[in-house]
Amino acid sequence: xxxxxxxxxxxxxxxxxxxxxxxxxxxxxxxxxxxxxxxxxxxxxxxxxxxxxxxxxxxxxxxxxxxxxxxxxxxxxxxxxxxxxxxxxxxxxxxxxxxxxxxxxxxxxxxxx
Amino acid sequence: xxxxxxxxxxxxxxxxxxxxxxxxxxxxxxxxxxxxxxxxxxxxxxxxxxxxxxxxxxxxxxxxxxxxxxxxxxxxxxxxxxxxxxxxxxxxxxxxxxxxxxxxxxxxxxxxx
Numbered sequence: 001x002x003x004x005x006x007x008x009x010x011x012x013x014x015x016x017x018x019x020x021x022x023x024x025x026x027x028x029x030x031x032x033x034x035x036x037x038x039x040x041x042x043x044x045x046x047x048x049x050x051x052x053x054x055x056x057x058x059x060x061x062x063x064x065x066x067x068x069x070x071x072x073x074x075x076x077x078x079x080x081x082x083x084x085x086x087x088x089x090x091x092x093x094x095x096x097x098x099x100x101x102x103x104x105x106x107x108x109x110x111x112x113x
Numbered sequence: 114x115x116x117x118x119x120x121x122x123x124x125x126x127x128x129x130x131x132x133x134x135x136x137x138x139x140x141x142x143x144x145x146x147x148x149x150x151x152x153x154x155x156x157x158x159x160x161x162x163x164x165x166x167x168x169x170x171x172x173x174x175x176x177x178x179x180x181x182x183x184x185x186x187x188x189x190x191x192x193x194x195x196x197x198x199x200x201x202x203x204x205x206x207x208x209x210x211x212x213x214x215x216x217x218x219x220x221x222x223x224x225x226x
Binding site: 008034036041042043044045046049089091100101103104105106 | 114117153154155156157158171205207214215216217218219220
């Protein structure tokens with residue numbers, strides 16, 4: 001289930017389950033959205049992005065959904081694996097030039113074998 | 114995608130001293146940025162490193178405290194000046210091209226004692 005930790009919300013899932021990480025963004029004028037995965041001791045790693053003219057985009061095992069009406073973004077990970085354990089950040093920007101990407105708080109995903 | 118290398122990967126510094134962090138990209142990029150990430154927190158943009166001109170700083174960050182250089186399209190430095198324990202953080206370099214996702218280095222973990 002989902003819980004709030006000391007610093008980050010945490011989502012705990014079992015290996016093989018599907019994971020859904022949610023993000024509420026603040027700026028209705030944002031045109032570009034991106035998800036990053038950050039493992040311990042590393043920098044953020046690009047997962048998938050989407051522009052505001054789309055509401056869904058799929059990658060390998062990941063899907064990003066965008067609901068502009070309620071300013072909500074989600075990242076779905078299919079068949080979650082222990083290697084998916086990390087902190088996931090969403091970010092929004094005015095356009096794909098991302099000169100000022102604004103990052104969300106982050107969600108820690110813990111995958112149990 | 115661009116490969117971004119940061120040096121040093123970590124350092125422990127005494128208060129009142131300064132540390133210069135280097136960021137090297139393996140290809141020419143238009144945009145380079147410096148972010149700060151407090152432990153367990155999200156990323157905050159410090160400044161945009163502009164090639165051949167002064168960096169553009171975000172609210173709350175000033176050039177005297179965080180001088181930035183960008184002598185060419187593949188290299189930038191961030192200096193943390195007159196450090197205090199409050200400057201203990203992860204400093205991240207990022208780079209990219211308009212229309213492509215922004216990529217990050219693995220960060221410099223700074224502890225100020």
